[in-house]
Ligand SMILES: CC(=O)SCCNC(=O)CCNC(=O)[C@H](O)C(C)(C)COP(=O)(O)OP(=O)(O)OC[C@H]1O[C@@H](n2cnc3c(N)ncnc32)[C@H](O)[C@@H]1OP(=O)(O)O
C-alpha cells in the first residue's frame with residue numbers, strides 16, 4: 001500500500017480498545033486497535049452470537065485438542081427484533097403519514113408512515129434544504145447522542161451540525177428513515193391493516209419505492225427543491241434515484257453527492273448478499289419472517305448476526321484485517337484449543353451489536369432492495385439513465401472499498417453530464433471509510449456544497 005492515513009484521534013483511548021503493539025501493522029502509521037478479553041463488557045465476554053447448546057470442552061475423541069468450545073452468550077440479551085415500535089421513546093423522530101405507496105413491483109403498501117429527523121431552519125426562499133440518506137443499517141439519527149429511542153449515536157456527527165461541512169446554521173437538513181427499515185418508518189415490524197406485524201407478508205420493495213416515499217415526505221414538508229441530496233452506500237442508491245424521480249415528481253434536485261455507491265448493483269455484491277440472506281432464512285427462529293411475538297432470545301439473532309459478520313467483512317479491507325489483527329489470538333484464547341483469533345472476536349462483536357439493535361426482516365427487505373437496484377431499469381440502460389441526470393453531481397469512492405468498487409464511482413462520474421471528476425478517499429478501512437475518513441470527506445462535501453451555493 002503506497003499511502004496510509006494518519007492515526008485516528010480516539011484510537012489511543014484505552015477505555016475503548018487496547019492498542020495492539022504486536023507484529024501485524026508494525027511499520028505502518030495506522031494506529032490499529034484490538035481488544036483484550038479484560039476490556040470487553042461482561043455481556044460480551046466471549047462475544048456474541050449464540051452458537052447453540054454448550055459444547056464439551058477439553059480433548060476430542062481423536063486425542064487432539066477439541067475444536068468445540070462454548071461461546072454461548074445469554075441469548076435473552078437479544079430481543080426477537082431490535083425494531084423501534086410505537087410506544088418506544090420517540091427521541092428526535094418526527095412522523096408523517098403519506099398514505100398508500102404504489103409499489104414498482106405491483107400492488108401497494110397501505111398506510112405508510114415516514115419517520116425523520118431534522119436540524120436547522122428552512123429559509124424563506126426554501127432553497128437551503130439538504131436531504132441525507134442513510135445506509136443499510138443506519139437510520140435518521142445522523143447526528144446526536146445515543147439515548148432513549150436512539151440505540152446509537154449519530155453516524156455522521158462530524159459531517160452535519162453547526163459549522164460542520166453540512167452546516168446546520170445555514171442548511172435545513174432532513175434525514176428520513178428508509179421505508180422497509182426498522183427505525184420508525186413503515187417496515188416489516190410495523191402493524192399491517194389486520195393489526196398484526198407485517199412479518200413475512202411485507203411486500204418486496206425497491207429503491208424507487210423508498211424514494212417515492214421520500215418524495216411524499218418532501219411534499220409534506222413543503223420542500224420543492226433540495227440544494228443537496230446526499231447518501232452513501234444504500235443511501236447513495238437512493239440519492240441517485242432521487243436525481244431522476246425527484247424532477248419527474250416536480251421536486252428539483254439542485255445537486256447530489258453519491259458516496260461509496262453504484263448505479264447498478266453488480267454480480268459480486270449480489271453474491272456477497274446471498275449467504276447473508278441464506279443465514280437469516282436458515283435460522284429456525286426466523287420462522288419464515290413471523291417471529292415478532294417470540295420471547296427475547298428466541299428470535300433470529302443468530303442468522304442476523306452471521307449476516308452482519310459476512311457483511312462487515314465486506315465493509316472493511318483485507319489490508320486492515322491483516323495488519324490490524326493478523327493472526328493474533330483474542331485475549332487469552334488459544335486457537336489451537338478452540339479459542340478465537342482476534343478478528344473472529346471482532347466480527348462476533350459487530351454481529352451481536354447489530355443483532356441487538358436491528359430487525360432481521362428489515363435486513364432482508366433492504367438487502368433485497370439493494371440487489372434489485374438498477375438505475376437503468378425501464379430507462380434504456382444505465383448509461384442512458386446516467387446521461388439524463390441534470391443535477392450537479394459529486395461522486396466519492398474509497399480506494400480500498402471491496403463492496404462498492406471505485407470503478408462504480410468512476411462510471412457515474414464519467415457518464416453524468418454535470419458530474420465533477422470522481423474523488424477517491426485514501427483509506428485503509430474499505431467501504432466504511434465514509435464513516436471514518438472525515439478529514440478527507442468533510443472538505444470534499446463542504447466545498448462541493450459551497451460551490452453549488454455560489455453558482456446560483
Ligand atoms: C450511513 C449509515 O447509515 S452507517 C450505518 C450505521 N452504522 C453502522 O452500521 C456502523 C457500525 N459500526 C461500524 O461499522 C464501525 O464501528 C464504524 C465504521 C462506525 C467505526 O469504525 P471504527 O472506528 O474503525 O470501529 P471498529 O470497526 O474498530 O469497531 C469498534 C468496536 O469493535 C470493538 N472491537 C475491536 N476489537 C475487537 C476485538 N478483538 N474483539 C471484540 N471487539 C472488538 C471495539 O471495542 C468497538 O466496540 P464498540 O463499537 O461496541 O465500542
Ligand SMILES: N[C@@H](CCO)C(=O)O
Nearest residue numbers: 135136137138233315
Ligand atoms: N456500516 C454500514 C455499511 C453499509 O454501508 C451499514 O451498516 O449500513
